[in-house]
Amino acid sequence: xxxxxxxxxxxxxxxxxxxxxxxxxxxxxxxxxxxxxxxxxxxxxxxxxxxxxxxxxxxxxxxxxxxxxxxxxxxxxxxxxxxxxxxxxxxxxxxxxxxxxxxxxxxxxxxxxxxxxxxxxxxxxxxxxxxxxxxxxxxxxxxx
Amino acid sequence: xxxxxxxxxxxxxxxxxxxxxxxxxxxxxxxxxxxxxxxxxxxxxxxxxxxxxxxxxxxxxxxxxxxxxxxxxxxxxxxxxxxxxxxxxxxxxxxxxx
Numbered sequence: 001x002x003x004x005x006x007x008x009x010x011x012x013x014x015x016x017x018x019x020x021x022x023x024x025x026x027x028x029x030x031x032x033x034x035x036x037x038x039x040x041x042x043x044x045x046x047x048x049x050x051x052x053x054x055x056x057x058x059x060x061x062x063x064x065x066x067x068x069x070x071x072x073x074x075x076x077x078x079x080x081x082x083x084x085x086x087x088x089x090x091x092x093x094x095x096x097x098x099x100x101x102x103x104x105x106x107x108x109x110x111x112x113x114x115x116x117x118x119x120x121x122x123x124x125x126x127x128x129x130x131x132x133x134x135x136x137x138x139x140x141x142x143x144x
Numbered sequence: 145x146x147x148x149x150x151x152x153x154x155x156x157x158x159x160x161x162x163x164x165x166x167x168x169x170x171x172x173x174x175x176x177x178x179x180x181x182x183x184x185x186x187x188x189x190x191x192x193x194x195x196x197x198x199x200x201x202x203x204x205x206x207x208x209x210x211x212x213x214x215x216x217x218x219x220x221x222x223x224x225x226x227x228x229x230x231x232x233x234x235x236x237x238x239x240x241x242x
Contacts, residue, residue: 035239039236057237061240062238063238065236067206067233068208070233071206071208071211074233075167092240093240094240095240100238100239100240102238103238106235107238108204108234108235109236
């Protein structure tokens with residue numbers, strides 16, 4: 001993977017299949033007012049399977065993927081499927097689809113695309129994608 | 145190399161840059177703390193990602209021994225035997241307010 005400077009215009013693309021987009025919105029609606037969360041596994045950055053996960057954080061304004069579920073995915077399920085985590089998603093039930101300061105502070109998985117589903121307008125849920133690395137946020141263009 | 149006190153440590157993707165890409169490392173140690181010390185000795189830099197200055201596990205790092213979260217037990221003092229498996233997993237977490 002090239003790590004040098006790249007043109008600002010070279011926006012990264014991430015393919016989010018419509019079925020996965022619909023699944024994330026459905027889960028966000030079901031779990032509101034709590035934040036929902038999950039991961040997408042794939043190969044070479046290409047999504048293959050979505051895993052809903054449990055949010056073990058207290059309250060309605062935080063999420064933390066159940067670490068027991070995450071460790072099983074990272075070290076058993078995904079290696080068995082020969083996949084890896086390509087994206088992490090969570091919902092913002094009442095705020096925009098943009099990383100919060102807490103999201104940036106706790107971004108410990110820089111190789112994954114961060115997907116945020118906003119239900120701020122319940123009639124028009126939105127999902128946006130980001131790279132969060134070393135405190136910097138770069139939007140990723142999502143395509144179906 | 146597996147030996148009488150060999151403990152397998154499972155390294156999560158974001159920390160594999162410290163292990164040359166290896167997903168598993170075998171080190172010696174009779175407690176989680178000793179194993180993390182040994183891991184940092186052979187892979188410098190990984191230790192500070194896992195523990196704070198007082199040696200306690202960072203809030204957003206979880207360690208499992210044979211599938212059990214050490215926060216529910218003895219923490220870094222959890223005793224280990226040869227063949228035990230220690231899994232390290234950074235949190236996936238965030239929120240809409242600080």
